[in-house]
Amino acid sequence: MTLVVATSAVDDTRHVGEALSALARPGDVVVLAGDLGAGKTAFVQGFGRGLGVPDRITSPTFTLVHVYDGRLPVHHLDVYRLDQLSEALDLGLAEMLDEPGVVLVEWGDAITPVLPHDYLEVRLTFGEGDDDRNLALRCIGPRWTARQSALASSLAPWAPTEETD
Numbered sequence: 001m002t003l004v005v006a007t008s009a010v011d012d013t014r015h016v017g018e019a020l021s022a023l024a025r026p027g028d029v030v031v032l033a034g035d036l037g038a039g040k041t042a043f044v045q046g047f048g049r050g051l052g053v054p055d056r057i058t059s060p061t062f063t064l065v066h067v068y069d070g071r072l073p074v075h076h077l078d079v080y081r082l083d084q085l086s087e088a089l090d091l092g093l094a095e096m097l098d099e100p101g102v103v104l105v106e107w108g109d110a111i112t113p114v115l116p117h118d119y120l121e122v123r124l125t126f127g128e129g130d131d132d133r134n135l136a137l138r139c140i141g142p143r144w145t146a147r148q149s150a151l152a153s154s155l156a157p158w159a160p161t162e163e164t165d
C-alpha cells in the first residue's frame, strides 16, 4: 500500500519529514526518490529537525555523506554522483547500517540492490503549480510495514490517500 500526500510549500514538505521522524528507530533506512529539485533534501531537513539535529542540514551532493547528531545519529547520503553500485559500499554503507542510527539516501532507489530490503520509500513528484509536490510513501519489508498504521496517523494532517500497489 502506498500513502500519498500533497504539499504546496517547501516548509510543508519539511513538516512531513518532521512528522515521520517521530517513527524513526535505530537501524532505519529511508530511500528518497524523485527528480532534481523535487524536495528530497527538504524532507531530510525536516526529518533531522524532528530528531533534534541542531545543525542546518545541507545537500551532501558533492561530499556524498553528512552525519549529524540528533536523538539518533542521522546519516544523510546523496548517491546521485555514484557511477557504480560498488561505490555505495565504498562510502561505508555497511558500517553505517550497523550503527544504531538512521540512514536517509537521496536517489536511494538507484542502489536498492546494496540496501537492506527493509526501508521506507519516499517518492517525490512535481505537481501542477511550481510549489506543488506529491509525496508517495511505501513501506518495504517488515520493519516499516509493522508501522504502517502509525505512518498513516502521522500523516493525518495531510489527509493521505491510499493507493494499492
Ligand SMILES: Nc1ncnc2c1ncn2[C@@H]1O[C@H](COP(=O)(O)OP(=O)(O)OP(=O)(O)O)[C@@H](O)[C@H]1O
Pocket: 007, 008, 009, 010, 011, 012, 013, 034, 035, 036, 037, 038, 039, 040, 041, 042, 043, 059, 078, 106, 130, 131, 132, 133
Ligand atoms: N512543496 C515543496 N516541497 C519541497 N520543495 C519545494 C516545494 N515547493 C518548492 N520547493 C523548492 O524546490 C526545491 C527543492 O530542493 P531540494 O534540494 O529539497 O530538492 P532535491 O530533491 O533534494 O534536489 P536534488 O536532486 O538536487 O538533491 C527548493 O528550492 C524548494 O524551495
Ligand SMILES: [Mg+2]
Pocket: 040, 041, 042, 059, 078, 106
Ligand atoms: Mg537533494
